[in-house]
Every structure is written in structure tokens, then in C-alpha cells.
Amino acid sequence: MIRLPNFPLPEPANSQLAGYQHEIDSLPDYETRVKRAKERFSRLNRIGDPTFDIVKATLSKMCVGAQRCAYCEDSLADEVEHIRPKALYPELAFAWMNYLYACGPCNSPKSSNFAVFASETGVPTDVSRRRGAPILPPVSGTPVLLDPRVEDPMNFMKLDLLGTFLFKVTSEPGTVEYQRAKYTIDLLRLNRREALQTARRSAFGDFHAHLTRYAQERARGHAPEHLQHLAQDIQTRQHATVWREMKRQHLLIPELKRLFEAAPEALNW
Template identity: 25%
Template sequence: MAGYTGDIGQAAVPKQRAKQLWKHTTVRRHIHPALRSALAEMAPGLERCMYCGDNQGTDIDHFEPVRLNPLRTFDWHNHLLACSLCNSHLKRDQFPFADDDKPLLIDPTSEDPAPHLHLSLAAGAYIDLTDRGDATIKVFDLNRKILVRGRLNAYRITPLLLDKWRTAFEKDDLAEAEAYAETIWEQPTADVVYAMFHQALTPGAEDIFADASETLALLRDQVIRTGLLGTC
């Protein structure tokens, strides 16, 4: 891909050349499948979209649009797996900047969204903590009803799966435990599971899980955290 980047850099009109190369038959047949396969292995859940975490990732999205930076058209770090809704209908080529000319959208492959976004588990919705969080929620419509419903479903079902995993682990039924682990991590909206484990150890966790003390106990269980997170 470095060769293609060099070609674009030498072109009289880089943006035009970048678009031509990206749509070229050879690239579509050989580069696109390899990129999509690699991104799918890194995506949350079962090849979920790296933006909404709900739909299947079908598209290769350029995080920084080709129109703004054609030299990043074949930059591995600029590629994300996205669903067609987030890529083609919501984000399109939007890429807002702050007053200091820094990008507002959070890059899910290289940044921790926690300083910018807080997931309200009880509401199933994201709350912006910064201008970047606000821009990301708006561009990807992260609080659309179907996503909120999916997060609430994940919040309800995850404690049951955690309990099932622990029971199988205690019985030394490793095959069953592995099956439950896969179900936990491969369900849509896997961001809910990460948020649950994270928020269980934060100050005020008792308030967050005020009506779910058993869930909090499971999330703090050292056997579960070691088995599913690799840490206590």
C-alpha cells in the first residue's frame, strides 16, 4: 500500500488519483478483501461496526476522509470496519474540526473514548463529557433508539451469562465456560460489557448499580475478572 501512497503523492491532483486507485479493479480484488479480513478480526463482537458496535461491519471506512487527506487513502491506521449505515448514511465524509483545527471525532482504533463519552448503563445511552464526545454522538447518531434498546438488552443479559460462566468454570467444564465467554464478548453492543466491568470498579459504583447489587458482585468477582479480562 506504500506504493499506492507514493503514486498519490506524485499525482498532479492527489485527491482524484486517490479515488481512482481506491476504486481500481486490482485494488478492489486484492487489497480490499485483505483489509476487510484483518479489520474483522479486530472488530468488537462478531465483526461488528467499530462505530456503533451493533451492525455487521461491511465497509472499509477512511476515518480521515480521502477528500481531506488523500495521502491517507492506503494508510492502515486510517481504516476502520464500519456498517453501511454509519459509513454511507451517517458519517459519509463528515470530519468536523474544533476551533484549534484538531479533529473532533474520536478514533476508536487509537483513542480511549472514556474521557469523552460515558455510557449510562441504566439508560442505554451515551452522555458527552467533552466537545469531542458530543460531535461523535451526533455524527454517528449513537443514541438512536435501536442502539439504546440493544444496549439495554445487553445490560440485562450479561449478568446471567456471567453467572453461567462462573458455574461452568467451577465445575471445570471448560468447553461450556468457553462457550459462555464467546457469547458474552461476541454479542452486539460489546461496549456495554466493557463499560460494566469498568464502571464496577469506579468510585460511586454502588450508586451506578444501586438496583443491581448482584450484578455488581459478579462484575467485581476476581474469578470472573481473571477469566474474562485476564486481570483482577
């Protein structure tokens, strides 16, 4: 996971979302707001709705690669995901900054699962609402889940490029940072899907091959326009986290150190 670029939502979609949110916020009680938020979002979030067509087009531009999921970076992103679930936070059901584009295999297990560091205790608290439970507001607190719209998940975890291609938490156990990273990895099942490990390993080989070609053609004196095309190809591939880790860890991996010495400008891509 990487921090996503934040693009403003074009008008009139931005104003329309604000109008939908005002409609929810004006309802008299929390339970009614939850039910209406779910109902309205389900009705509006369809192909052909002019507002959500713009929402999806803008979210797509923020994705890595060819519209890849903001969480796993592997599968096609085709679901508007609420970072803070609308079933718990109806006041954010139509908040632009609460949206990202995700895939079903990530969005499904996350669903309305959520946890906060409770304001009164500071303890990570699951605020998910179980089926049949009373519809009451969650306890107040700050989110445990990392939010790639406003923070960089790579500040909390790293990818093991030398073996497993699994995410590892970089902070000390027991710290807030450790708890947030571990919760995010576990909730989204980023280390539990073998296919993701395979895909990251393949992406490493792919990035390595493309950078090798770039370095070779740079050494041969190819035209800047051609090199720029090769560079753009590297920067728009899926599994951007793998590329970011290759840059971050290049001094620790001899073969990467040599490659980036041959093309030092690639460290700024």
C-alpha cells in the first residue's frame, strides 16, 4: 500500500455529494441516518449515475497501474470503498475523502469491520456492528486502520524483497504504529493470500527487467524521448509498493544498488 494522490472531485459531482450528505445529516436520529445512507448509496452507486460516474472516473485516476486496487494493488478496482464504513459513520457516507477504489477480495472481508483507539482508554476497540445488534453510534476514537488517502502506509510497514514478499511491521510491538500496521495487514488479508505473494514476486522481476532495459538503453545513448517512454512504463505498472521498496532498499541489495547506480534518476520516479 502506498499513499494515494489526492485529486479534487470535479463539479458538479462534488456539490452533488455534499447535497446527498446534507440529506443524511438532516435526519433526526442515528439509526435513521444509517438506514438512509445505506439505501441512498446503494441506489446511486450504479453505472449511468452522472455523479458516481465522475466519482469512479476520478478514483480510477488515483489508482496504481491499470485501475488496480488501492489496498492490494493487484486486482481490478471496481468498488467504491468507504474507508470508514457508512454503516457506522453515516455522516461520511458521501464524503469524497472517505472513498477509494478497491477490489472485491479486499472490500469483502473489510466490509463494515472497523476499530478505533477509544478516546477514553486509548485501547484498540472493535466497533463493528454484528448482525441483529442495536444500531447505535460507535464509541468515539481515532481509526486503527491506515488511511492511504491521508497517510503513507509505507511509513508503518515494509515489504520483504529478499524472500517472502510479505509485509512486515516496522515499529516496535505495543506501539500505536505497530498496532495500526498489523491491524491493516490482517484486516485486508495482505499477507494471507498466496496469490499476492506470487504477484509481488513477479512484479519485482518485472520492475527489475524494465529498469535493466532502461539502464542499458541509457548507456547506449538512446534519445531522451525513448528513455522517457521507458521510464513512464515503469512508473505506471501495478504493485507500486514493490517499486517503492526497490528504491528504499536498493543499498541493501547489491543487484539493485548496481542498477540504480547505472540510472540514478530512477530513484526520483
